[in-house]
Amino acid sequence: MTSNHKLPDKIEPFWRENLEIPTFPKLENDLEVDVVIVGGGITGLTAAYILLNEGLSVAILEANKLVNGTTGHTTAKITAQHDLIYDEFIQHFGKSKARLYYEANIEALNFIKQTVEEHQIQCDFKVQDAYLYSTTDEYAQKIKTEGEAYEKLGIDGGIVESIPFDFEVKNAIVMKDQAQFHPVKYLAQLTQIITEKGGLIFEDTVAVNVETGEKPTVLTRDGNRVTGGFVLSCSHFPFYEGLGMYSARMYADRSYVIAVKAKEKYPEGMYLSVDKPSRSLRSASYKEEELMIIGGEGHKTGQETDTLGEYTALENFSEQNFEVEEIVNRWSAQDLTTLDKIPYIGELTVDQSNILVATGFRKWGMTNSTVAALIFRDIILKRKNKYRDLYSPSRFYADPSLKKFLLMNADVVKHLIKGKLEMPQKNVDEIANGEGAVISINGHRKGVYKDEEGKVYIVDTTCTHVGCEVSWNCGEKSWDCPCHGSRFSYTGEVLEGPAEKPLQQYDFTLLDNFTSEDSGY
Known part of the structure; x- marks a missing residue:
């Protein structure tokens, strides 16, 4: 509908x-x-x-x-x-x-x-x-x-x-x-x-x-x-x-x-x-x-x-x-x-x-x-x-606490590994204004967001809590961690804990020598 x-x-x-x-x-x-x-x-x-x-x-x-x-x-x-x-x-x-x-x-x-x-x-x-x-x-x-x-x-x-x-x-x-x-x-x-x-x-x-x-x-x-x-x-x-x-x-x-x-x-x-x-x-x-x-x-x-x-x-x-x-x-x-x-x-x-x-x-x-x-x-x-x-x-109750504890932390490990192995699917040229995505720059994962005027914001996608890889949240325009729920603004600032430090930010000049071929596609 x-x-x-x-x-x-x-x-x-x-x-x-x-x-x-x-x-x-x-x-x-x-x-x-x-x-x-x-x-x-x-x-x-x-x-x-x-x-x-x-x-x-x-x-x-x-x-x-x-x-x-x-x-x-x-x-x-x-x-x-x-x-x-x-x-x-x-x-x-x-x-x-x-x-x-x-x-x-x-x-x-x-x-x-x-x-x-x-x-x-x-x-x-x-x-x-x-x-x-x-x-x-x-x-x-x-x-x-x-x-x-x-x-x-x-x-x-x-x-x-x-x-x-x-x-x-x-x-x-x-x-x-x-x-x-x-x-x-x-x-x-x-x-x-x-x-x-x-x-x-x-x-x-x-x-x-x-x-x-x-x-x-x-x-x-x-x-x-x-x-x-x-x-x-x-x-x-x-x-x-x-x-x-x-x-x-x-x-x-x-x-x-x-x-x-x-x-x-x-x-x-x-x-x-x-x-x-x-x-x-x-x-x-x-x-x-x-x-x-x-x-x-x-x-x-x-x-x-x-x-x-x-x-x-x-x-x-x-x-x-x-x-x-x-x-x-x-x-x-x-x-x-x-x-x-x-x-x-x-x-x-x-x-x-x-x-x-x-x-x-x-x-x-x-x-x-x-x-x-x-x-x-x-x-x-x-x-x-x-x-x-x-x-x-x-x-700490053995039922249900122990089972939940094991399942939750197994899920954290799964997403920690998955995030490191996933290859980005987009390059900078494919990101429209108002959108964000994970891309590869010189073989390294980076998060890129373009605002409505086309200004580019680049952050490292590694969460500063335990090192899981964040993903782009298109509904809130934020970078969210699948492991423990930390959230960051598109500029990298902490929105939700447990992370205390912001994502590392990069200047737009990082993209100066970046072309679509560099992404590996």
């Missing part, structure tokens, strides 16, 4: 549009506070807010701009319904741990709701029922099994036979009284409260390492030092792994979103298909109009050649099922998944108990980030927290 509506050229979530988001200076000096927080997304900001309320001093170091990473690219569902997980968790961890996971995320939802009410935050917070739906017999049975898990765990919800859309579904399962909101409006207000309470925030400040000890010190790229009783790693991928082996215990994948203006009024509720490819739906207010946020598709980072096709698939889905007037925005998000699908929240390693980490939210960061902030508070203040063991980064 050919769409009648053009995808926007700009890749930008609408959450940040038409909002005055506070800006903050770069760190220019050394500091000492009670708690150093690295990362200015929902995890870091929520943790800062909570710790300031407890009378602690905090400093937030953000490498880019606040709320501009995964938090700013979310679909912003606040729910404990994290796909088909509760039957799986019962099978792998037992009923009590599965129930704890549910309770932790409901507690996080209620924390957000109470914070919104206490400070009268205008962030389009709205209680909504959350639905998982199936379109095939295979997944209809999985929905029924999940319904049995809901009953065992006492979850408020159950099986329903239909949802209020025109497309056919086999069945669905509802979780009652969940919520949605505008994440940037929420966090912009939280940021104001943080600064009013004396919290320090620094943007464009890249944390690169930690000097461990009784009072750990965060080292920045520019040479400044921030010391605290605790360091909280709230960046998407941990900026400091220590001996935690996080890059070997998580994988990165990308998913895609479009914001659609349609003629139909959107019904109540938030929806997610359990079949593949997935489809996520929710409403949002935008310029006094209603939009549909439609998400889905997805693949491991760096392992899909036609990323623009992921947007086209969502576009076609919207055209087939709704009377679309306009596609307003498009964007994508990167998410990290742990070996057992439960995030890593707590002490970085057993021996580094004053460095805390939160990562691996598996697309469900609105609640799990808040869970993390609450666990951080209790660790720092030496309080009991019943969720601490469940989320502990040092846990």
Whole structure:
């Protein structure tokens, strides 16, 4: 099916549009506070807010701009319904741990709701029922099994036979009284409260390492030092792994979103298909109009050649099922998944108990980030927290962790070798304006991008993390690593970790003596 509506050229979530988001200076000096927080997304900001309320001093170091990473690219569902997980968790961890996971995320939802009410935050917070739906017999049975898990765990919800859309579904399962909101409006207000309470925030400040000890010190790229009783790693991928082996215990994948203006009024509720490819739906207010946020598709980072096709698939889905007037925005998000699908929240390693980490939210960061902030508070203040063991980064379950660990790292080795053996298929003359590709220059792999004016940017294609070969992402105009999910701009700058250093850049003069014959074709 050919769409009648053009995808926007700009890749930008609408959450940040038409909002005055506070800006903050770069760190220019050394500091000492009670708690150093690295990362200015929902995890870091929520943790800062909570710790300031407890009378602690905090400093937030953000490498880019606040709320501009995964938090700013979310679909912003606040729910404990994290796909088909509760039957799986019962099978792998037992009923009590599965129930704890549910309770932790409901507690996080209620924390957000109470914070919104206490400070009268205008962030389009709205209680909504959350639905998982199936379109095939295979997944209809999985929905029924999940319904049995809901009953065992006492979850408020159950099986329903239909949802209020025109497309056919086999069945669905509802979780009652969940919520949605505008994440940037929420966090912009939280940021104001943080600064009013004396919290320090620094943007464009890249944390690169930690000097461990009784009072750990965060080292920045520019040479400044921030010391605290605790360091909280709230960046998407941990900026400091220590001996935690996080890059070997998580994988990165990308998913895609479009914001659609349609003629139909959107019904109540938030929806997610359990079949593949997935489809996520929710409403949002935008310029006094209603939009549909439609998400889905997805693949491991760096392992899909036609990323623009992921947007086209969502576009076609919207055209087939709704009377679309306009596609307003498009964007994508990167998410990290742990070996057992439960995030890593707590002490970085057993021996580094004053460095805390939160990562691996598996697309469900609105609640799990808040869970993390609450666990951080209790660790720092030496309080009991019943969720601490469940989320502990040092846990390792033989089933399913061992199998996943072996499969994930075998996949890394496969892509490491494959990237070294693959021969580039294009030369410079064949690359159109606005396109990128891997080429061979004097027998060496190089990444080339031509902007819309024909200016050429050349980078080395070897990822600076462990040396895998990056591939071109045409949908995002970036270089993506298939091994651990690092991403780089077309100029080579780091967009996503675990890589810390940019790709090596080359001047255009590298091509002066390059001809098509040099490529070996």
